Amino acid sequence: DAASAFARETYEPALRAHLDGTLSAEMRASVLQDLSRLTGLPESAIGEDLYIDERSYAKAALQARGLEIGMYDSRYTLPLANSGGDPVADDPAMTRYVPGFVAAFHQMIRNDLNVSLGRPYASIRWRELLFGWNWTRAGVAEGQSYATDLAWAMRRNPDLRVLVASGYYDLVTTPADARASIAAARLPEDRVSFTDYASGHMLYLGGTSEAFSADLRAFLEK
Structure with a gap:
């Protein structure tokens, strides 16, 4: 569509030109205007380098209305004020999902499995746990993409195929990202399939679950 074409053909080259110091004032003004129109952000909210990270966008998109949009599903909003600061537990979408997940888990544990936990079930401990997580891996270059690991595996196994399923409203792992x-890791194009849905981060929630299930079954049956 128009937004994807703009991102590939105009925006990405403009970002590279800015880094190289070759972006003209005229081109920057043109890109800024289109970027504002497509994202809904005022031009004043977009920095000199034209770069917009997802989390900043989630906070700025509806700032004039005092709202923050969900990273995990941008169709959900919560007030910007009084957030606890946890990027997951306080996410506008996750605050809607998680109570249902936890309630169902407790019911299954208690009624179906007859298990007593003896302590509260902590469904999300992002700030206490993952903020301090060591993501380095032995024998792997720092910052190496997991897609590169996948490329290695596909080279070793010619029968390995990959289905990449994305939600249009997911700002955590966007379809474009x-x-x-996948492109940067140079995975074999003939063994990679892409499917996109009108969904957030979790494709199996809501009205897209049936379409996702059907696509997954078709992929496995190839």
């Missing part, structure tokens, strides 16, 4: 990672 997924495609860029």
Whole structure:
């Protein structure tokens, strides 16, 4: 569509030109205008380098209305004020999902499995746990994409195929980011399939679950 074409053909080259110091004032003004129109952000909210990270966008998109949009599903909003600061537990979408997940888990544990936990079940401990997580891997270059690991595996196994499923409203792992990672790792194009849905981060929630299930079954049956 128009937004994807703009991102590939105009925006990405403009970002590279800015880094190289070759972006003209005229081109920057033109890109800024289109970027504002497509994202809904005022031009004043977009920095000199034209770069917009997802989390900043989630906070700025509806700032004039005092709202923050969900990273895990941008169709959900919560007030910007009084957030606890946890990027997951306080996410506008996750605050809607998680109570249902936890309630169902407790019911299954208690009624179906007859298990007593003896302590509260902590469904999300992002700030206490993952903020301090060591993501380095032995024998792997720092910052290496996991897509590169996948490329190695596909080279070793010619029968390995990959299905990349994305949600249009997911700001954590956007469809464009997924495609860029796959392209950068140079996975065999003939063994990679892409499917996109009108969904957030979790494709199996809501009205897209049946379409996702059907696509997954078709992929496995090939």
